[in-house]
Amino acid sequence: MLNYFRPKTIKECLECITDDRVYIAGGTDLLVEMRNGHDLSKKTLIDLSHIPELKGVKKIDGGLEIMACTSHDDLVLNKDVNKSLKVLSDACRTVGSPQIRNMGTIGGSIGTASPASDPMPALMLADGSAVIINKKGEIREEKLEKFVVKPGITTLKNDELILSVKVKSLEDYKQSFFKIGRRKALAIARLNFAMAILKNKDNTIKDIKIVVGAALPVTKRFYDIEKQLIGKKLTEKIIEKISKDISDQVLEIAGPRKSSEYKIPVIKNIISRMLKDMEV
Amino acid sequence: MKLMLNMTINNEKISVEIEPDSRLLDVLRDDLGLLGTKEGCGVGECGACTVIIDGKTANSCVTLAASMEGCDIKTIEYLSKNGKLHPMQKSFIDNSALQCGFCTPGFVLSGVNLLERNPNPTEEEIKEGISGNICRCTGYEQIVKAVEDVRDEKYIKDGACDE
Numbered sequence: 001m002l003n004y005f006r007p008k009t010i011k012e013c014l015e016c017i018t019d020d021r022v023y024i025a026g027g028t029d030l031l032v033e034m035r036n037g038h039d040l041s042k043k044t045l046i047d048l049s050h051i052p053e054l055k056g057v058k059k060i061d062g063g064l065e066i067m068a069c070t071s072h073d074d075l076v077l078n079k080d081v082n083k084s085l086k087v088l089s090d091a092c093r094t095v096g097s098p099q100i101r102n103m104g105t106i107g108g109s110i111g112t113a114s115p116a117s118d119p120m121p122a123l124m125l126a127d128g129s130a131v132i133i134n135k136k137g138e139i140r141e142e143k144l145e146k147f148v149v150k151p152g153i154t155t156l157k158n159d160e161l162i163l164s165v166k167v168k169s170l171e172d173y174k175q176s177f178f179k180i181g182r183r184k185a186l187a188i189a190r191l192n193f194a195m196a197i198l199k200n201k202d203n204t205i206k207d208i209k210i211v212v213g214a215a216l217p218v219t220k221r222f223y224d225i226e227k228q229l230i231g232k233k234l235t236e237k238i239i240e241k242i243s244k245d246i247s248d249q250v251l252e253i254a255g256p257r258k259s260s261e262y263k264i265p266v267i268k269n270i271i272s273r274m275l276k277d278m279e280v
Numbered sequence: 281m282k283l284m285l286n287m288t289i290n291n292e293k294i295s296v297e298i299e300p301d302s303r304l305l306d307v308l309r310d311d312l313g314l315l316g317t318k319e320g321c322g323v324g325e326c327g328a329c330t331v332i333i334d335g336k337t338a339n340s341c342v343t344l345a346a347s348m349e350g351c352d353i354k355t356i357e358y359l360s361k362n363g364k365l366h367p368m369q370k371s372f373i374d375n376s377a378l379q380c381g382f383c384t385p386g387f388v389l390s391g392v393n394l395l396e397r398n399p400n401p402t403e404e405e406i407k408e409g410i411s412g413n414i415c416r417c418t419g420y421e422q423i424v425k426a427v428e429d430v431r432d433e434k435y436i437k438d439g440a441c442d443e
């Protein structure tokens with residue numbers, strides 16, 4: 001028999017957690033899975049949609065804490081997100097359709113660990129980490145790179161719940177998000193990218209962050225390449241080199257596939273275009 | 281495990297007994313007889329099942345009915361009053377923005393909700409606003425025009441349109 005709980009507080013929610021728990025927030029992923037045969041009949045369904053504590057965006061030291069059941073639409077509109085992490089509202093604006101953005105939540109988009117997640121590159125760009133609580137009330141924080149293990153798999157244990165995502169403010173950075181999908185509306189990302197750059201007065205790079213999403217099984221920050229760029233200027237030559245290095249790495253990680261012939265040059269071009277656009 | 285669900289539908293408070301894994305779409309159609317909400321794809325992609333939940337559109341095919349406890353839901357049936365069509369419905373007819381009509385309830389609600397949230401959308405914003413709805417018949421141009429006409433107040437406000 002399916003058990004259903006609709007807790008009103010985090011505390012109540014923790015009490016409901018059992019080994020066979022399945023969470024539902026917006027429902028936009030779970031109901032599709034159910035239709036595809038995901039059998040819930042012997043599970044405990046915990047409905048997270050009525051817990052006010054899990055909604056909204058808080059300012060924290062140096063950044064923001066985005067509560068897990070905040071919808072994509074709320075993030076598109078949120079003033080603090082638009083101020084500190086514009087790239088995240090831009091990314092959320094490209095999620096699904098208006099209907100999906102209204103219902104789908106940020107926690108769901110992290111928890112399902114879909115390689116095509118649009119918020120994920122923006123969150124990783126801002127050193128995002130998942131804040132997780134377990135049934136005993138113990139809290140742990142984990143960088144998103146670690147939290148997402150592979151497509152569909154995270155480190156979240158059965159007795160745990162995602163509380164929020166903490167991100168750094170990139171207010172002073174130039175930020176950019178780019179996505180290629182199959183159809184403009186409803187596009188599930190095939191390729192998505194996020195970048196942020198902070199310059200010194202002499203136009204050299206003080207800090208740069210580069211993330212490639214959907215092309216890879218797991219969204220990736222290119223720390224090694226970022227580090228090489230500190231103190232340099234974004235000349236044509238350097239842009240050419242970075243975009244080649246990144247697309248080479250993508251090919252290496254994702255492995256050659258039928259689509260690589262199309263994807264790899266496109267990735268290279270997009271990265272070079274995004275860097276050029278941020279230069280001006 | 282049956283469960284009592286209390287919500288407001290089209291301004292009427294209702295209580296209905298549901299299964300905890302029922303979809304909102306099925307509760308609307310099968311339990312409440314609100315057949316204006318359509319099922320197309322069933323996976324959140326076509327918008328035929330669009331309803332307005334607490335002032336925002338949603339796909340009722342991927343919405344858990346049980347989550348709707350205490351929520352305010354508006355379906356296409358809400359729009360016409362005393363036999364008079366809502367401006368958006370009238371505009372769809374006048375602009376020939378429908379052929380088979382299967383997608384129409386969803387488009388009309390997306391259009392209405394868009395104007396509620398943004399009374400003066402650009403053409404681009406209208407396209408974005410209806411981007412979660414698919415029409416296999418019309419080719420969208422007339423639909424965009426229909427929303428534009430309501431935006432431009434070609435129809436009397438407050439839902440009343442005299443034939």
Ligand code: FES
Nearest residue numbers: 320321322327341
């Ligand atoms: S039937 Fe719900 S989106 Fe297609």
Ligand code: FES
Nearest residue numbers: 379380415416417
């Ligand atoms: S009028 Fe037939 S699908 Fe739109």
